[in-house]
Amino acid sequence: MSAISLAARQDQDRVHARLAAIAARTRQLAIAGIYRAGSGHPGGALSAADLLAVLYGAELNIPGGTADDPARDRFVLSKGHAAPALYAVWAAMGYVADAVPLALRRIGTASQGHPHVLDLPLSETSTGSLGQGFSVAIGMALGLRHQYVAARVYAMLGDGECQEGEVWEGAMCAAHHGLSNLCAIVDYNKLQSDDRNANIMGLEPFAAKWRAFGWHAIEIDGHDRAAILAALAEAAATHDRPTIVIAHTIKGKGVSYMEDRPLWHGSVKMKPDETRQALAELGATETDIATWMA
Amino acid sequence: MSAPSLIAASGDSLREAFGKALATLAETRERLVALDADIAGGTGLHHFRKAHPSRFFQFGIAEQNMMAVAGGMAATGLIPVVTTFAVFCLRAVEQARLSIAYAKRNVKIVASHPGLDVGPDGGSAQALEDLAAFRAIPGMTVLSPADPHEMALATQAAVDFDGPVYMRTGRSPACSVYANGHVFRIGKGHILRDGHDVTLIACGVEVARALEAAKLLAAENISARVVNMATIKPIDADLVARCAEETGAIVTAEDHNTIGGLGGAVAEALVRARPCPVEFVGLEDVFGESGEPDELAEKYRLTAPHIAAAAKRALKRKRHG
Incomplete structure (x- = not known):
């Protein structure tokens, strides 16, 4: 092996180790925040964690980790109920203090139950009513392109969210306007509030729907961080249409008793023993567990 | 066979006064953009489309998306003016609430065809609830000017005001109430x-x-x-x-x-x-x-x-x- 390729491989290993660490920290802080709040949606926060880690850790260009630079990339969490994971990934990146995810849902804090842009500007917009964040991201992509700003816009949607009519209004709109600076990501964990998507309102054939609406659609394993990186690179290299990354994920990923169980979608009150087990399975240190659960 | 005569462009209606004023205001306000849902001919926005085609954005018959998109465009520093009929603004009240008012976006929502003034289209098209609905949204300013002269002044005041505004225009020819020289101020009767x-x-x-x-x-x-x-x-x-x-x-x-x-x-x-x-x-x-x-x-x-x-x-x- 040549020196150059060895160096490249070491770089790549370092990137992946870093992304794995961001993802782990994101999951830990999200669960700790939900435990401390006594409510919140753990399932969809955990399924989104690898996607968020790769986006913030490797893809988004956010100078200074603030929303101050007009030329920054934008990320909109349209599935606003995954706020615990969003605040957690910012803390994992060092953009905000750990106190932000840990103060989740507390009165008088910036850590609102769903992201609010006036409290936490990195939210980019306020979400929590499904379908709207996606449209707002489309507006950002249109507005940036209109002003010749080369930044990219990313929006993460839930699968259940795609039952909203507004999502398909937006899908038509982004394709019609040829918004190649827009990349949507669906956290396709197959579960929603009450049951499996397929039992509530089936989405399949899902990728075919997006393609029929004029999008470039990529399907990946949403926990394979190398695949996420590759998909985002493919999206950035697509110049004639918006891209949708359909990320197949597992709801509750990383916590054995939560994985693929609809019960853990909704806003739950986590018990101390459940939380201790979850944090241990997610690789939290004893010190962190003790601090967070105090 | 002659072409049908369109009734949209009623010369002295509030909607026409709005459309003409907006097109003029845009000449000196580069950040002003206008959003339409396939009824520019009816809302007065056709004047803007003609004068500033690159700043006119079409969204088709999809008002919920258009309303939230306006919030996103405002987030990039533009001043979006969203126009549709008042009754379709009601359809997108929740988008105006979350993506515009809650996020404190500088968006102007301009609603033509309010009330019985709509006329023959009937009850389905006559919005009788829009002032109540938009007034109840925290931080939303709500305007309903009286005549074409005031409409032009109110359009300028709304565009230059920093914050979300809902403004009613009107479909029918409007009676003139003001001569030149009227001063319009938001919040003043x-x-x-x-x-x-x-x-x-x-x-x-x-x-x-x-x-x-x-x-x-x-x-x-x-x-x-x-x-x-x-x-x-x-x-x-x-x-x-x-x-x-x-x-x-x-x-x-x-x-x-x-x-x-x-x-x-x-x-x-x-x-x-x-x-x-x-x-x-x-x-x-x-x-x-x-x-x-x-x-x-x-x-x-x-x-x-x-x-x-x-x-x-x-x-x-x-x-x-």
């Missing part, structure tokens, strides 16, 4: 005619009818003050209290449900400051129907004689109070 027995507070198309009602009352030796309350929110509470103090009786008149619109705003202001007898002219919690605007105004009691009758009821209560 304007006394068009002074009087001391009763105050008629109106907005939109009802302002001209209130002036006519004051003439009818004058013929019966009743002195009616007429106030154009073009800003529904924030309501000019000081002026409302002053009118209660100085005339002791109030009539509100609007092309809207009597619940939650101008009448509601005036009544809320009065009970906080200085209660007095109030009569409400508007739709009495019913839907409209097809018909010409004048026929509908008569049938649903929005015309000058009905405003004058309401004034006499208020006066009677004042005397027996």
Whole structure:
């Protein structure tokens, strides 16, 4: 092996180790925040964690980790109920203090139950009513392109969210306007509030729907961080249409008793023993567990 | 066979006045962009489209997406003006709430075809609830100018105001209330005619009818003050209290449900400051129907004689109070 390729491989290993660490920290802080709040949606926060880690850790260009630079990339969490994971990934990146995810849902804090842009500007917009964040991201992509700003816009949607009519209004709109600076990501964990998507309102054939609406659609394993990186690179290299990354994920990923169980979608009150087990399975240190659960 | 004549571009309507004003304002305001849902011909926005094609954005018949997109465009520093019919603004109230008002975006929502003024399209198209719905959204400024001249001034005030605004225009040819020289300020009512027995507070198309009602009352030796309350929110509470103090009786008149619109705003202001007898002219919690605007105004009691009758009821209560 040549020196150059060895160096490249070491770089790549370092990137992946870093992304794995961001993802782990994101999951830990999200669960700790939900435990401390006594409510919140753990399932969809955990399924989104690898996607968020790769986006913030490797893809988004956010100078200074603030929303101050007009030329920054934008990320909109349209599935606003995954706020615990969003605040957690910012803390994992060092953009905000750990106190932000840990103060989740507390009165008088910036850590609102769903992201609010006036409290936490990195939210980019306020979400929590499904379908709207996606449209707002489309507006950002249109507005940036209109002003010749080369930044990219990313929006993460839930699968259940795609039952909203507004999502398909937006899908038509982004394709019609040829918004190649827009990349949507669906956290396709197959579960929603009450049951499996397929039992509530089936989405399949899902990728075919997006393609029929004029999008470039990529399907990946949403926990394979190398695949996420590759998909985002493919999206950035697509110049004639918006891209949708359909990320197949597992709801509750990383916590054995939560994985693929609809019960853990909704806003739950986590018990101390459940939380201790979850944090241990997610690789939290004893010190962190003790601090967070105090 | 000749081409059908389009009825959209009614020369002296509030919507046309808005469209022309916006096109002119955009010449010196580069950040101004306009959003349409396939009815630019009807909202007055066709003037903007013609003058500034690169700043005109089409969203098709999909108002919920358009409304939230406007929030996103505002987030990049643009000043989006979203236009559709008032009834379709109602369809996107929640998008206006979350993606515009809650996020404090500098978006202007301009609604044409409000109230019975819509006419023959009928009850499905006649928005009678929009002032109430948008007034209830925290931080939303709500305007309903009276005539084409004021509409042009209000359009400029709305565009230059930093914050979300909902503004009603109108479909039908509008009566002229103002000559040149009128000064429009958001949040300020304007006394068009002074009087001391009763105050008629109106907005939109009802302002001209209130002036006519004051003439009818004058013929019966009743002195009616007429106030154009073009800003529904924030309501000019000081002026409302002053009118209660100085005339002791109030009539509100609007092309809207009597619940939650101008009448509601005036009544809320009065009970906080200085209660007095109030009569409400508007739709009495019913839907409209097809018909010409004048026929509908008569049938649903929005015309000058009905405003004058309401004034006499208020006066009677004042005397027996």
